[in-house]
Amino acid sequence: MPILLFLIDTSASMNQRTYLGTSYLDIAKGAVEIFMKLRARDPASRGDRYMLVTFDEPPYGIKRITKKAIRMEKMKNEHKSASNIKGDCKNL
Numbered sequence: 001m002p003i004l005l006f007l008i009d010t011s012a013s014m015n016q017r018t019y020l021g022t023s024y025l026d027i028a029k030g031a032v033e034i035f036m037k038l039r040a041r042d043p044a045s046r047g048d049r050y051m052l053v054t055f056d057e058p059p060y061g062i063k064r065i066t067k068k069a070i071r072m073e074k075m076k077n078e079h080k081s082a083s084n085i086k087g088d089c090k091n092l
Contacts (some may be wrong), residue, residue: 001046001047001048001049002048003048003049003050004039004048004049004050004051004053005051005052005053006032006050006051006052006053007053007054008028008029008032008052008053008054008055009016009024009025009028009054009055010025010054010056011055014028032052036050049064050064050065051063051064051065051070052064052065069076069083
């Protein structure tokens with residue numbers, strides 16, 4: 001059962017913008033999200049555990065990412081997508 005640890009710098013320097021206008025922190029979050037989506041496709045990932053370490057003050061910098069939290073985030077994102085579609089239809 002692998003434990004995958006993501007270390008993300010959340011200091012003020014991560015608010016810098018790239019030439020595309022995206023902050024470094026948004027790029028780091030996107031990389032973690034893409035990794036987790038790709039890893040979820042692998043049947044061997046069933047026993048994976050995830051941890052997130054940030055540069056917050058102790059003990060708030062260590063977070064455990066659970067499968068339930070991942071499912072809740074997916075549901076929240078699906079709800080947002082559905083709301084956007086409804087809003088777009090109202091504007092027609």
